[in-house]
Amino acid sequence: MAKAEFDVPELQEYVDVPELVEGTMAHLSPYVAKPVHNTPLGFPGELVDDWHDKVLEKLDDLRSRYRSLQVYLDACVKCGACTDKCHYYLSTKDPKNMPVGRQDLLRKVYRRYNTFAGKYFPWLVGAKDLTRETLDEWYSYYHQCSQCRRCSVFCPYGIDTAEISMAAREILDSVGYGQKYCNEIIAKVHEKGNNLGLPGPAILDTLEGLEEDVFDETGVAVKYPLDVKGAEILLVTPSADFFAEPHVDGLIGYGKVFHEAGVSWTMSTTASEAGNFGMFIGSYENMRRVALRIRQAALELGVKRIVFGECGHAWRVAYAFLNTLAGPFDFLDPRYPVPQHICEYTYDLIQQGKLRFDKSTNDDMTLTFHDSCNVARATRMGDKPGGQFDIPRAVIKAVCNNYVDMDHETIGERTFCCGGGGGLLTDDLMEIRVKGALPRMTALQNVIKEEGVTHMAAICAICKSQFTKVLPYYGMEMDQIVSVHQLVSNAIILTGQNSDEEDADSDDEADGDA
Amino acid sequence: MSTVYALLFIVATAVLVIGLATKIAQYARTPAPLKIPTTPAPVTQTGVVMRMFREVVFFESLFKSTKWTWIFGWLFHMALFVVLLRHLRYFMDPVWLPIELIQPFGVYAGFAMLAGLGGLLIRRIFVDRVRYISAPSDYLWLLLLIIIGVSGLMMKFVAHTDIVMVKQFFTGLMGFSIGTLPIDFALLVHLALVALLMILFPFSKLLHVPGIFFSPTRNQVDNPREKRHLADWAKAMEE
């Protein structure tokens, strides 16, 4: 078990709703962004002197531009339905981590300065003055929300705390009080084209390495092309796919699928990142700038289709926002949705019978699937509502013999966040990340015990990185988290591969490192 | 006294109507720049209407959430709805047949409403999480509605009020002529609090009533790939 400077919750059979304990997480705040992180994003370098007025101005501005914010600030009836739905409350007991508790941090200021009751009878409606302490409290608790939207599923008015925390973060950024992790990363994307700041040559190098590995293993020359003009498909994938485990095994899988489909495809240096942290900080402007790189890459390379790799929040920005931010995409092939998810792509090929698999290569594993929050509650796959749950599972079941779901209260639209989404995937927030994973870890532990599950698959770079770090805190192994296309990669039979399909069935072939 | 009440109701109605209209106009004017329906979401406009219908009539999301709050909350609202319908008889002559037909249920609804409100109040006091998020106004709303309900039922079961006179007063008021109200304690309390409720409505959490219809997570069609969705202020960035 990994060492921690905080108490790691013990896994029980169920996650009980705890009695609240005030202030348990008040000490935790992420590192504050420095001028070098802020200025490239168009924010003041550090906290401005007239922050008080500027905060209120920004709140007015956002209320006039986002209906969600205005309606959600007004509509909450304090029914309490959301209070036990946030993984961070369930694991920290801190009432300011209850969705409505979190919203109220902003709402009490809104009420004080913008509503009749709050102006004249603040004590009656819980309205509070905006002080420096308020600002710090926002900074702390709005960075303990992974914007997973679980609360919005259960609120009778669909009040989405993610919208509130995005607005709060934008207000903080507008007065120079932003979060280092997110802002530094966005600055890197603006400058280098990806979150990790990988330069083009490094990516090219990695991709050549992958081509060699796959060739050595299979004897088939699968290509991992970069910046190829005139390719049919542009693949945009999270930069973690270029090097980290288990992400890269997923990338290998996408390449094999494209290879078998016989389609020409490419990645792009300009758009070497599917992620878009502009969403986490609620900045339309930054999100748009990041999204426009993808349009630019598609135009420059003259592709016909755009496909996204496995990443949760990236898929939200891609599926739900890309057309808005960087559309219209009338220069692409109108027969396909823009963009498509790699799971949709692979699923279609499976449906058409174009891929062949040897499922037994995954027989050393019993799989379960973690629905990533952004995919589950903010997007779709295929043309039916709920396709985002069915399609990845269908892909897994097509390539694996052993699959079971976790407790139904913890998957699908009710899925629990990995604990690291929404711009929290940074070491300075490790405490909330580990604690927030509790409900997911509990459900996983249960299927491990009861169903003999060995591995959990996911389609989100943040989830994968988060679980790699967090699983050991709960006594599990970091490599128990796998990519969906890693499973596809294990099982897919490439035309002309070393030991051809006849003896692949007899299952005596060395199956790589699976 | 009757004149005071007449003026009170004119003011209350004006505040309610103008206040709500202002709020609704504000919600309608404010753009929703991004597609954010909570998915799985309907992919057609008809689907969205169905979703909204289920939310408003059955409190679908609340049902998924907590059964106790749902039972009390739904009971209170449905009963309130029947009670409100029943009250229409004070404002129309002749009384519309369906309103005539529900009259017998109205009394049960009155009790059901109080039961629901009582449940909600108990939950607010005894569940630590709900207590934590409650401001004084949250208790007062429940008390206000409870007193309105109790005073209403008192007129039926304890001290009868001359409802023919009440009806004449309100139908008269609708033509801006001020009649006389029976001076009964229960009635005066009942009416004063109803007027108070109407005045506070547009400035309070009762804005959940228009709010639910404007909630983007519930009222948007899930079709961002098919149809480009662009707010005016966002369009301005493209120029």
Ligand code: HEM
């Ligand atoms: C479109 C019509 C309406 C809908 C869909 C609706 C829906 C809801 C829902 C789902 C709740 C949360 C559950 C609960 O605590 O009961 C609620 C709470 C509440 N509603 Fe409504 N409502 C409507 C109309 C009204 C009206 C007309 C009033 C009063 C005149 C009202 C007063 C309240 C109050 C006071 C609460 C808070 C209850 C508490 O303190 O727990 N609602 N409403």
Ligand code: SF4
């Ligand atoms: S969006 Fe997720 S993390 Fe944020 S308050 Fe809601 S449930 Fe909690």
Ligand code: SF4
């Ligand atoms: S469920 Fe919605 S209305 Fe109820 S307390 Fe939470 S945010 Fe407010």
